[in-house]
Amino acid sequence: MKAEQATLASRLTALDRVVDLSRGRVPDEVLAPADALIDRAGQRLAIAGDHTVVALAGATGSGKSSLFNALSETEFAKPGVTRPTTSEAMAVAWGTQAPTRLLDWLQVGGRHVIPPRSTVPDGLVLLDLPDHDSTEAAHRVTVDRLVKVVDMLVWVVDPQKYADSALHDGYLKPLAGHAALMVVALNQVDRLNPEQRRATMADLRRLLDSEGLAATRLVAVSALRGEGLGPLRELIADAARDKEITARRFAADIAREAALVGEALGSGPVPTLSRGDVSALHASVAEASGVPVVTEGVLQAWRHRGTLATGWPLITWLRRLRPDPLRRLRIDRGPGPTEVARTSLPKATPVQRARLDAALRQVIELSTMGLPRGWADRIKAAARSDRGVLADRIDAAIGATDLRMNSGHGWWSVVTVLQWLGIVAVLVGGGWLLAPLVLAVLQAPVEVPMLVWQGWPLPTLLVLGGVGIGVVFGLLSRVFVEAGARVKQRQAAQALTASVASVVDTEVIDPIRAELTRLAEARAAVERAR
Known part of the structure; x- marks a missing residue:
């Protein structure tokens, strides 16, 4: 982990050098995301503790909060008629105490601690994000902010809106560089017969592959009946056990921003004066x-x-x-x-x-x-x-x-x-x-x-x-x-x-x-x- 962080720190330093050298020569709108990433990654790496942050994100009505409760085996999130949309991020941390500094940095107010379990590694933090298609601008701002900093993303979709362009064009395609750090969970499969389930899963897989997300895992779940929760829990647990996932997440960000700035710098030979x-x-x-x-x-x-x-x-x-x-x-x-x-x-x-x-x-x-x-x-x-x-x-x-x-x-x-x-x-x-x-x-x-x-x-x-x-x-x-x-x-x-x-x-x-x-x-x- 230390070696991985040292390599990441070296790459961050290099990206910071790129931004510094390019100021006034490359448009600010190209440098601003890289500058923000340097600040964001530096703050995240400075927070002590081997915590892995996994976020559930999805649209209104996808059953995201129900899946959050099912995975955490709690009733902290209130789905359904009581609250039709998730209004603010909520966190559940497995362990003996809440990772206060990390959650403060994430600006997550709702936080709960539950005892560690044999099937869930200590240090896992599970977030329930607001709905990304909420009519409330503040909800979308929260989603956009947290999507940039969590270690792993579980996108919860339902059979009716799994191909929604707001999700694919607004989030999945731009995050193609993080394909291996994302999971797409098709929820509410209990509403589909076996043939419909196979067709829907195949179509969703084809859609993800066409968007450069071949490395993104796809699972079928039913939060209501508990179907498919085992494989999803195992994917989340594997992420929590992987102590290099945070470094890999930011490494992908650095590679993406460096590539964008690199495009602005051009690739032709640097002229010389004879x-x-x-x-x-x-x-x-x-x-x-x-x-x-x-x-x-x-x-x-x-x-x-x-x-x-x-x-x-x-x-x-x-x-x-x-x-x-x-x-x-x-x-x-x-x-x-x-x-x-x-x-x-x-x-x-x-x-x-x-x-x-x-x-x-x-x-x-x-x-x-x-x-x-x-x-x-x-x-x-x-x-x-x-x-x-x-x-x-x-x-x-x-x-x-x-x-x-x-x-x-x-x-x-x-x-x-x-x-x-x-x-x-x-x-x-x-x-x-x-x-x-x-x-x-x-x-x-x-x-x-x-x-x-x-x-x-x-x-x-x-x-x-x-x-x-x-x-x-x-x-x-x-x-x-x-x-x-x-x-x-x-x-x-x-x-x-x-x-x-x-x-x-x-x-x-x-x-x-x-x-x-x-x-x-x-x-x-x-x-x-x-």
Whole structure:
């Protein structure tokens, strides 16, 4: 019994997990019965004692109360003219004391205790339910409530109304999953001759089998004459001896509710997003967010800064009058706090927005293919989150991306020093060459020494060497600066796309995958519950 209850508890936990995962995605009218079952079964299993509850249910005039008295060998139920319909549930418990907590939970007010007998196992509780076709709504409510919680049901029918649709469509068919835990007792067979009895029993058996109730036992009884009570008592006694019947009853309920929720969850494969699909979305968002503009700015900025650092200072100072391409976009403004919260990137063009929308639709279509409507709606809502918030976060991510503009230019300082050395050489050589003319104009009696190296005047060599250094290093630096600019552009494209992808994954892809994972977990929990 403990093992059976442990298994049942595990299945209840799985069903509870299904309900929890499905909230907001599966209609409430599908989840409500499962939710109620979880609560109902949990309360029933928490009640101590090995009691088995068997209920007699039937329509007005079926002789249900008479059969209740006959089975219990009491006169507690008042059938016939005195009370034509059973107005409230009544219980008879075999034992030394009433199972008060159980009967309180069942909300059964009329209760009696009779001593145990050798033919009736201790712990049996027999209920006489109100008539399920009563004109009193409260009576039907009581029947509907107790039918969901008793361990075994004995449906009492009479020869005139055994095929009544109110019974078969309202109760028997919906309870087909509990067929093995039900008995149909054809009462008042004393009114039938042998041929009529055989025909009626055969027709009733055929009807039950056609409704999925082949496992439901069928007995013929006469409460008035005591006919057939022995087999019925034995079936009830067997149920009382079966200490796993309560667990089996709720196990059938769990299987039924899990199947119903499982239908709402669908059975097709859970979609997956390929790396290519996600990368396409990343690229579209990056383009629409201005990443190409920034990478072009990186290229131009590296050229601009490299030329300023390595070009001939006497010429490149004019470039300082041009604005820095990156800082014009309010990107890479240097260390320290800034008052600007957003970049100055241009808005996406209509073509870029169209590509972004197409990529987003593709992701949504792939991730919702074959999904239940509730889950598909959640995924669409997740994918189409607040565009304004998404744009702000992407803009912030682009602005915060390290474009590595402060690394890889150590050689610029060396070239700058050499360029200035060349300028110094030109100035020294030029001044040396001009000194005799100046002294002559000033008629200063000073003679400027003229040194020669390899047949060349040293001042001339200084001028030519200084100019040569400027030209050669200027040309070589331009080649290396351009190569470095291309490398920086590629690195920036990778870093910026990764930053954009991180935001897109957080705001779009991760919520979609979370919903898909949630669906897969819900379906797995359904299988555990079933």
